[in-house]
Amino acid sequence: MNDHVKTPVLEVIGLRKSFGDNMALGGVDLRVEESEVVAILGPSGSGKSTLVRCIDQLEPIDGGAMYLDGRLLGFESHRDHLRPMTDADIQQQRRRMGMVFQQFNLFPHWTVLRNITEAPIKVHGERPEAARARGLELLDRVGLADKASAHPRQLSGGQQQRVAIARAVAANPRILLFDEPTSSLDPELVDEVLQVMKDLATSGMTMVVVTHELAFARSVADRCVFMAEGLVIEDRPAREFFTSPRSTRLQAFLTRNESRAEADL
Amino acid sequence: MTTPIITPPRAAGRVDVADARRRFHPWRLVVGVLLAVIVLQLAIFFITNPRFEWPVVAEYLFNPSVLLGLLTSIMLTIVGMVFGSLLGTVLAAGQLTEFAPLRWASIVFVAVFRGVPPLVQLIFWYNLAYVLPRIAVGVPFGPELFAWPTNDIITPLTAAIIGLSLHEAAYMAEIIRAGILSVDQGQRDASKALGFSRWHSFSRVILPQAMRVIIPPTGSQVIALLKGTSLVSVIAMGDLLHSVQVIYNRTYEVVPMLLVAVIWYLVVVTLLTIVQRRVERHFSRGLSSTSLTRRTVQKLEVTQ
Numbered sequence: 001m002n003d004h005v006k007t008p009v010l011e012v013i014g015l016r017k018s019f020g021d022n023m024a025l026g027g028v029d030l031r032v033e034e035s036e037v038v039a040i041l042g043p044s045g046s047g048k049s050t051l052v053r054c055i056d057q058l059e060p061i062d063g064g065a066m067y068l069d070g071r072l073l074g075f076e077s078h079r080d081h082l083r084p085m086t087d088a089d090i091q092q093q094r095r096r097m098g099m100v101f102q103q104f105n106l107f108p109h110w111t112v113l114r115n116i117t118e119a120p121i122k123v124h125g126e127r128p129e130a131a132r133a134r135g136l137e138l139l140d141r142v143g144l145a146d147k148a149s150a151h152p153r154q155l156s157g158g159q160q161q162r163v164a165i166a167r168a169v170a171a172n173p174r175i176l177l178f179d180e181p182t183s184s185l186d187p188e189l190v191d192e193v194l195q196v197m198k199d200l201a202t203s204g205m206t207m208v209v210v211t212h213e214l215a216f217a218r219s220v221a222d223r224c225v226f227m228a229e230g231l232v233i234e235d236r237p238a239r240e241f242f243t244s245p246r247s248t249r250l251q252a253f254l255t256r257n258e259s260r261a262e263a264d265l
Numbered sequence: 266m267t268t269p270i271i272t273p274p275r276a277a278g279r280v281d282v283a284d285a286r287r288r289f290h291p292w293r294l295v296v297g298v299l300l301a302v303i304v305l306q307l308a309i310f311f312i313t314n315p316r317f318e319w320p321v322v323a324e325y326l327f328n329p330s331v332l333l334g335l336l337t338s339i340m341l342t343i344v345g346m347v348f349g350s351l352l353g354t355v356l357a358a359g360q361l362t363e364f365a366p367l368r369w370a371s372i373v374f375v376a377v378f379r380g381v382p383p384l385v386q387l388i389f390w391y392n393l394a395y396v397l398p399r400i401a402v403g404v405p406f407g408p409e410l411f412a413w414p415t416n417d418i419i420t421p422l423t424a425a426i427i428g429l430s431l432h433e434a435a436y437m438a439e440i441i442r443a444g445i446l447s448v449d450q451g452q453r454d455a456s457k458a459l460g461f462s463r464w465h466s467f468s469r470v471i472l473p474q475a476m477r478v479i480i481p482p483t484g485s486q487v488i489a490l491l492k493g494t495s496l497v498s499v500i501a502m503g504d505l506l507h508s509v510q511v512i513y514n515r516t517y518e519v520v521p522m523l524l525v526a527v528i529w530y531l532v533v534v535t536l537l538t539i540v541q542r543r544v545e546r547h548f549s550r551g552l553s554s555t556s557l558t559r560r561t562v563q564k565l566e567v568t569q
Contacts, residue, residue, distance in 0.1 A: 053454075088462070094457065094459075094460045098458070099458035101455065105452060105454060107452065107456075109474060119459040119460060
């Protein structure tokens with residue numbers, strides 16, 4: 001490995017994934033550097049959610065390769081060939097990534113605090129008091145310090161998603177993956193979640209965000225990736241992405257969604 | 266033939282529905298009276314009919330051999346339920362595994378033991394020595410390490426435990442499988458994403474949530490198994506039914522002795538039902554909004 005070339009946090013090369021006859025990803029490349037925020041945009045069915053689910057190894061992939069900090073994800077060399085890793089090794093790799101889901105997926109039978117501290121205590125072996133102290137600090141950061149002993153059902157969607165973000169951050173991941181974090185929220189609850197994500201980005205967290213929020217992508221992301229039909233159509237710095245889109249598809253997408261955003265105002 | 270609906274005229278004064286009287290329901294009166302008559306008739310039948318021989322019932326209700334039979338039935342229920350649930354959990358996991366041979370084996374096992382009537386199974390296990398005179402542990406197709414005559418191992422007790430446990434395991438496998446499938450896929454995704462091990466995810470995230478679905482039918486299974494233990498009387502296992510049969514074969518007081526058994530079955534089933542309700546309430550924790558509200562209110566009251 002060359003010393004003068006910085007290893008990206010995440011590198012995806014030629015990633016392919018099909019569901020039966022249905023091609024979801026047809027050879028996707030993606031590179032995410034340290035502290036970079038990459039927004040992934042595109043019409044529904046373009047494969048953006050599948051991409052982040054594949055990166056977190058929630059879906060088995062068909063081909064290509066993914067690297068986290070230069071280490072191949074999910075596979076290892078064995079004699080002269082590649083073979084899948086053991087479950088335990090895959091779990092080890094997943095622990096270095098955090099994931100925020102569209103449906104929050106908090107554990108309903110636990111308190112908010114236990115949702116956050118379970119992984120640090122049981123998976124990373126932190127001391128319970130230390131994990132709880134950090135859990136409370138994280139809750140304070142997402143503005144929910146008073147909800148530590150509440151159960152997820154008692155919270156609004158926006159509050160649940162902020163807890164889910166705190167849960168994903170608690171294990172100090174190298175990278176945070178967001179799968180449409182605001183898509184199942186009532187419109188008036190979207191901003192509180194986006195604000196938390198913006199704070200994280202400012203604090204230097206490396207993030208990949210699948211989203212429909214163009215305004216958020218424009219103001220927070222360093223780079224924007226436009227996907228359609230399982231392929232990356234454009235991958236550009238955020239400013240150029242919005243001001244001078246190259247492909248007609250992205251132009252059409254931006255026009256359609258921006259006019260809708262204006263209509264919302 | 267419909268009665269016209271009349272709105273009271275405004276002129277007659279202020280209308281307030283709080284002043285309304287109860288509506289008269291003639292059919293409810295008819296059914297109520299009928300039920301009362303039936304209950305009265307039944308009560309008179311049970312009390313005045315000398316053939317029930319209530320003094321005999323009272324005499325044998327706490328008879329030591331009856332109580333021992335009751336204890337045996339309860340013991341068989343507990344053992345059958347424990348083995349059945351353990352094996353059932355393994356079979357449920359087996360049915361849901363990606364590894365096809367294990368999945369097929371589990372599916373076939375469940376199909377066979379759910380399909381064979383428990384009475385037939387009990388008689389079969391009791392007569393196992395007929396097809397398998399010796400039970401041996403050894404290398405497959407190779408030398409034997411240990412061997413026992415089957416008749417030394419298969420007693421009424423072991424035949425009863427094997428038969429009831431296998432039958433129960435097949436039913437519990439289906440109940441547990443349904444429970445596991447009822448838990449949202451997102452819960453599995455989230456516990457994977459946090460790096461939980463398979464066991465941690467299953468035992469701490471999936472199973473506690475599946476319990477809400479697993480507990481109610483399991484309660485019914487316990488009750489069905491308790492009643493099902495009466496089948497073991499055919500292989501001369503000394504359960505509650507068998508213990509009263511032994512007595513009435515001697516005294517010919519069939520009906521009063523059956524009443525003794527019925528009373529005990531009803532007592533235990535009622536107790537089990539009460540326990541079942543409690544357990545159900547416990548496991549709906551965090552999942553139903555009503556119990557949550559109640560507990561939050563309690564918590565608030567404590568903190569104030």
